[in-house]
Amino acid sequence: MQTLHVELAERRYPIHVGPGLLNQPEQLSRWIDAPALLLVTDSHVAEHYLAPVESALGPRLQGIRVLPPGEAQKSMKTLDSLFDSLAEAGIGRDGAIVALGGGVIGDLSGFAAACWQRGIAFYQLPTTLLAQVDSSVGGKTAINHTSGKNLIGAFHQPRAVIADSTVLSTLPEREYRAGLAEVVKYGFIADVDFLAWLEGRIPALNARDADTIAETVTRCCAIKARVVAEDETEQGRRAILNFGHTFGHAIEGACGYGEWLHGEAVAAGMAQALALSCRLERISQGDHERGLALLRQLHLPVTPPALDTRTWLEWMARDKKATREGLRLVLLRGLGRAELVTDVPTESLEAVLQASSP
């Protein structure tokens, strides 16, 4: 078991990573230290992991909410129902939410915790690879609006994250692969050595080797923690974490949320961002191909769905990174180094979109 500390301006919190952590009641009970708790999870996760967590938390657990699985829960309606559950459970300012699940559960519960009584504590027990490497660090919480993904939310840091690498063995194949997209992203944007490390472990990654996964999660969290600590509320530097995401959000939105998994859309989005980086001569043709090869070897999509250019541009303009001055995109300047670019030439962007369109 490894413990990584995320250092922020006002406080620090630990991320515990290792196999079988959800089955260690004494440690769980010590790490989750608030006196009154509401546990939020979904029915898939509950089936496998609710029992040990429930029993570890004992009488401090004042309520349990088991939601249907899926992105549709990131809604005002479900948020409102969580507030009802918090009130019914009598969760006051010293209480907390325990989020047991993937990104949907973490984003939704974290936002509920951010708003309830203007901010109570929450603990993340991420059960997907994506949530372990992405949502665990950074404090971004949100729900969706009909006009776009994650448009309603808050920055709210967890009090602790407990990432059990054993739980990833029961993850459906698509969800595991979707998580690998974000893993590869950290290599692209900030650490070419990590990219090479991944390239050397393709079989182990595809076989979900437990040690390889634990090491991967720890390295990704460390990279993300470094980027987030530099820019806690996303004024600048932190935006590089959105590499591939403006394209990806357009894919998710245009196809209807849930059709493409977030990580799948990000993989295809990163392929677009690599292509645009290459077209603008920010990375070499060789680096472009090296990037695509890694995504393909991990069985990730590199071809976006058939959307016309106007649809692409409309959805991309809705992205939170759009400003009055026009679209801002995260592009590479060589592998392992991402930058936020504000002066992307429209014709280059359109050429990349058209090359991928039907």
Add this chain to the structure above:
Amino acid sequence: MQTLHVELAERRYPIHVGPGLLNQPEQLSRWIDAPALLLVTDSHVAEHYLAPVESALGPRLQGIRVLPPGEAQKSMKTLDSLFDSLAEAGIGRDGAIVALGGGVIGDLSGFAAACWQRGIAFYQLPTTLLAQVDSSVGGKTAINHTSGKNLIGAFHQPRAVIADSTVLSTLPEREYRAGLAEVVKYGFIADVDFLAWLEGRIPALNARDADTIAETVTRCCAIKARVVAEDETEQGRRAILNFGHTFGHAIEGACGYGEWLHGEAVAAGMAQALALSCRLERISQGDHERGLALLRQLHLPVTPPALDTRTWLEWMARDKKATREGLRLVLLRGLGRAELVTDVPTESLEAVLQASSP
């Protein structure tokens, strides 16, 4: 015109106080500096003040929402509809909300701004005395939950506050008086000299003398800014601003939100808190009477509604200041000095409640 600066850990913002500010289009346009704006107001306020503000903001104004007046708008439903308006107006991360109205408009709009894209700017143009002396400083935003007032919210500081003292002349009598309750509160909790200053200006305050009001608003904001700067997210010291509020929230909740104006409930709540402070020998009998006399001279209620003790205690226990350890109350230690007290003897509290019950 005076400009006061609220200094916070991460940034500062100005509060402009003076007569006729809403009718100075050039200054308004300079102070409200975001490139895209959604204006939120209510129909009462719109009747008097929307036109000059709308014209001052010109084409940057991308949308206007005129809500029905009243506390009922601090709901998830109205919040959700504001998100729709923000999306329709195309307000991105560099856009902002302009909140033109009293506390309800400020609390609701500020919370919408806190959540939209995880936080956009907002400008407060408070049009009630209560909003000018209370909501302008501190960054507390919230909506209500069926189980209690302001249970869902965020700390989100305005980018600027523009308090036009002329607008208070059109305020209904009850609302003006309700604002005076919070004015008196600042004297009770933090500044006995200000209390004496108020006692010397009863006729001017009752006649809404413009200069007296402007000076009053400036002094109240300065006191509040000092308290908030010491404790931005209400971990301790800031709680003294809630003097009279635990009782007051119980009055508002038990009678149905809107029956008692917030300030009226706070006035009666402060009378209860003075009585309890006196019973616990924290203030003298003379100070108790001096406090009640000031409230009465400003025509504020000092007698709470007829509630039985059980009802009082149930509502007070729901207050955000309740913790697992029991009720915490803000009490005085002499006039001009408030403290958060965690060990209030139940029998003393019940005696005060019973003395005021039918």
